[in-house]
Amino acid sequence: MSNLADAAPPLAKRPKLDTPAVRARPSNGQQSKRNKKANKKQDKVKPGGSEEATLYHVIELLGADKVVTLTTAGKDLNGSHRFTQFQEIELDIIELSSHGEGLGVTQEGEWVVAAPFCLPGERIRAKVVRHARLHSYADLVEVITPNRGTNGRDESRIKCKYFTQCNGCQYQMMDYTAQLDHKRLVVERAFRHFSKLSSELIPTIQATLPSPEQYKYRTKLTPHWEAYAPTHKEKLPIGFNTAGRRRLIDIEECPIATDTINKAYTAERAKVLAKATTYKRGATMLLRHSLPPRTRAAGAAGTSKTEVGEIETSQEEAKDAPVCVTDSHHLVRERIAGKDFEFNAGSFFQNNNGILDSLVNYVGEQLTTLTSGESGVKLRYLIDAYCGSGLFGLALAHHFEAVAGVEISSDSVKYARHNAQLNGISNATFLAGKAEAIFEGDLLKSYAKDATTVLIDPPRAGCDDAFLEQLLAFDPAVIVYVSCNVHTQARDIGYLVNKSEQRYSIASIRGADLFPQTYHCEGVAVLRRSIDVGANA
Numbered sequence: 337m338s339n340l341a342d343a344a345p346p347l348a349k350r351p352k353l354d355t356p357a358v359r360a361r362p363s364n365g366q367q368s369k370r371n372k373k374a375n376k377k378q379d380k381v382k383p384g385g386s387e388e389a390t391l392y393h394v395i396e397l398l399g400a401d402k403v404v405t406l407t408t409a410g411k412d413l414n415g416s417h418r419f420t421q422f423q424e425i426e427l428d429i430i431e432l433s434s435h436g437e438g439l440g441v442t443q444e445g446e447w448v449v450a451a452p453f454c455l456p457g458e459r460i461r462a463k464v465v466r467h468a469r470l471h472s473y474a475d476l477v478e479v480i481t482p483n484r485g486t487n488g489r490d491e492s493r494i495k496c497k498y499f500t501q502c503n504g505c506q507y508q509m510m511d512y513t514a515q516l517d518h519k520r521l522v523v524e525r526a527f528r529h530f531s532k533l534s535s536e537l538i539p540t541i542q543a544t545l546p547s548p549e550q551y552k553y554r555t556k557l558t559p560h561w562e563a564y565a566p567t568h569k570e571k572l573p574i575g576f577n578t579a580g581r582r583r584l585i586d587i588e589e590c591p592i593a594t595d596t597i598n599k600a601y602t603a604e605r606a607k608v609l610a611k612a613t614t615y616k617r618g619a620t621m622l623l624r625h626s627l628p629p630r631t632r633a634a635g636a637a638g639t640s641k642t643e644v645g646e647i648e649t650s651q652e653e654a655k656d657a658p659v660c661v662t663d664s665h666h667l668v669r670e671r672i673a674g675k676d677f678e679f680n681a682g683s684f685f686q687n688n689n690g691i692l693d694s695l696v697n698y699v700g701e702q703l704t705t706l707t708s709g710e711s712g713v714k715l716r717y718l719i720d721a722y723c724g725s726g727l728f729g730l731a732l733a734h735h736f737e738a739v740a741g742v743e744i745s746s747d748s749v750k751y752a753r754h755n756a757q758l759n760g761i762s763n764a765t766f767l768a769g770k771a772e773a774i775f776e777g778d779l780l781k782s783y784a785k786d787a788t789t790v791l792i793d794p795p796r797a798g799c800d801d802a803f804l805e806q807l808l809a810f811d812p813a814v815i816v817y818v819s820c821n822v823h824t825q826a827r828d829i830g831y832l833v834n835k836s837e838q839r840y841s842i843a844s845i846r847g848a849d850l851f852p853q854t855y856h857c858e859g860v861a862v863l864r865r866s867i868d869v870g871a872n873a
């Protein structure tokens with residue numbers, strides 16, 4: 337029997353330790369130029385992106401043998417032969433994908449169809465709209481038989497009037513516990529499909545860390561609009577993309593955003609609409625929830641400035657009321673895990689401030705657990721790679737003798753340094769540059785590798801090869817990998833474990849739900865290197 341890895345799509349990037357993928361597709365002289373072009377497009381998937389994750393899932397549902405047969409016969413890219421354009425089909429949903437679609441296998445057992453806003457156990461009617469390798473995407477037309485079971489559908493949970501139109505939230509009909517359970521499966525599936533590790537090297541995925549708020553949690557919103565066109569005579573739409581389309585839908589409020597953001601959004605929308613006809617290009621609005629400026633919180637009202645930025649505030653607002661910042665150069669303030677953080681509204685900061693205390697504390701607990709006990713390593717140094725404005729490094733600095741952060745955005749590094757000062761933290765140093773630059777020069781001279789943790793929190797694409805190579809060469813005792821893309825996270829972790837010939841093993845993996853109601857899932861994994869006990873005592 338063929339295994340999943342043999343049938344899997346080739347990865348354009350890591351891991352190179354991949355087993356040979358099934359690529360032998362006979363060239364079909366019958367194919368028209370147009371079909372060849374469409375097939376080429378379907379054959380290309382972005383590494384670690386949603387299509388690659390769905391493709392692995394599709395292969396699992398069809399079975400590796402079937403996929404090999406279909407591929408060898410050149411029948412894995414022929415969705416347009418299977419369905420007429422916009423054909424409506426009935427489909428039984430059997431599983432939920434990692435990106436929010438319900439998946440069902442067609443009657444012949446040879447093709448998967450993915451449709452949004454439906455749940456396993458439901459029978460739906462769907463309109464097929466586009467094709468990919470071994471599967472097609474469809475719009476939901478109607479739920480014929482809803483799943484009313486414990487983990488099923490309950491429309492009374494839906495708080496957004498744009499549900500099924502807006503692309504933002506997929507799971508509002510689900511119970512929150514079911515959302516968390518599903519995200520645990522997403523992490524499990526990501527490591528099964530992307531890490532290339534055998535199952536005994538992957539620990540049981542722990543329960544997903546919940547968000548304290550399931551609505552009104554989002555602290556940043558970026559609605560956009562297009563250039564004014566005569567067709568906008570009625571009203572220029574401002575909002576987000578329609579589900580499954582690039583078309584913009586007009587959105588007046590977003591229930592996953594904080595009240596402060598929604599209040600400011602109403603006012604900002606009105607300003608844009610008032611000069612709608614002047615927009616020759618589209619644009620994006622920035623709305624960022626913030627604590628009030630320090631001077632206002634301390635008693636003074638009016639516009640306030642600090643040494644690194646400013647927030648406009650109105651005299652009427654209560655001195656401790658949150659504000660909404662709309663200028664990307666203005667200052668935003670957050671208080672996380674007992675520490676103050678300030679940063680430019682336009683720079684990166686995690687977008688659900690409610691969960692950050694437990695996220696940071698969870699990472700801290702993992703490190704103190706590893707440090708304690710007879711076989712514990714003494715973790716005295718922390719490297720915070722991809723550190724932004726210093727969230728993890730500064731919030732955890734009290735556990736360590738020294739912290740070194742590195743970040744590509746010099747603006748964020750400026751704020752990381754500022755935040756260290758703001759909180760009276762004197763054991764943290766921050767470097768501006770690519771993550772791998774931290775290993776160059778003398779900064780880590782005193783960081784004994786057996787006493788060092790490297791915390792990584794890269795963008796969605798994961799880490800560069802250069803960084804991973806230098807990380808392995810540095811050889812820290814512990815690696816904590818935080819990521820907003822569990823697929824590239826699993827890929828990079830698999831690479832570290834395999835490339836180190838299993839000197840690194842995975843101590844724990846868990847998801848964190850920074851974005852309730854959506855398919856997004858943050859992952860936190862801890863890797864520990866085998867170490868001579870007491871080597872760093």
Ligand SMILES: C[S@@+](CC[C@H](N)C(=O)[O-])C[C@H]1O[C@@H](n2cnc3c(N)ncnc32)[C@H](O)[C@@H]1O
Pocket residue numbers: 684685686721722723724725726727728742743744745748769770771772793794795820
């Ligand atoms: C997901 S954010 C994490 C930031 C921070 N850890 C936090 O939680 O606030 C990723 C950060 O990596 C930075 N970044 C992107 N590519 C980088 C690179 N090659 N080297 C260093 N930092 C990078 C981005 O500017 C961004 O601040």
